[in-house]
Amino acid sequence: MGKKSKKYVEALGKLEKGKAYTLEEACKLVKETSISKFDGSIELAVRLNLDTRKNDQQLRGAIVLPHGTGKSKKVLVLAKADAAKAATEAGADYVGDVDMITKIEKENWFDFDVIIATPEMMPLLGKLGKVLGPKGLMPNPKTGTVTMDTKKAVEDVKKGRVEYRTDSFANVHAIVGKASFKEEDLVDNVKAFMDVIIKSKPQAAKGTYLKNVSLSSTMGPGIKVDLTSFDK
DSSP states (O other): OOOOOHHHHHHHTTSOTTOOBOHHHHHHHHHHTOOOSSOOEEEEEEEEOOOTTSGGGOOEEEEEOTTOOSOOOOEEEEOOHHHHHHHHHTTOSEEESHHHHHHHHHHOOOOOSEEEEOGGGHHHHGGGHHHHTTTTOSOOGGGTOBOSOHHHHHHHHHHTEEEEEOOTTSEEEEEEEETTSOHHHHHHHHHHHHHHHHHTOOTTOOSOSEEEEEEEETTSOOEEBOGGGGOO
């Protein structure tokens, strides 16, 4: 592992080794230990006691955070007629159907962060699965990106909707704000996200569901959060 920067070492010095902090303390510290010259993102990492090899122990969904993520996203909507019109009125950055799919395919065009599609567009979009899948761009009903209600879907993304899914190690990662956010707004966002994760606990899950929760800023150290912060 490479040598740590002086700023990183100083940030690490503000943390007590092995200590798990209350959520409020962690949100205060994650701002103090942000060492990037830009307004760094705050990431939440959650380790769950799930066997993701089994379909009934995988999580996938989306949530609109109370205070957004601090990042604006470009939205491409694939729809026709009224659904296309609604998407345009809701503030989608790009709206089209076959023309946009062709643009992605022929021009390797990816000037967007999220794709929202109506169900009728999915068979046409399917041929790009090998390109969109690895980039995490393929629309999915579970995350609200395959829908006829394009207006709500666009508005949710613009408000600060984040998608989540377990990786192969049963970890979930999400951006929950920026270093410039107020501490209380970060607390609200983390609580809202964790509430969804806890309520989404698969029935097949065994043992202690939450294993570890930590917060970190871009380039900053991870801060362990006391799991009792999320007791119901």
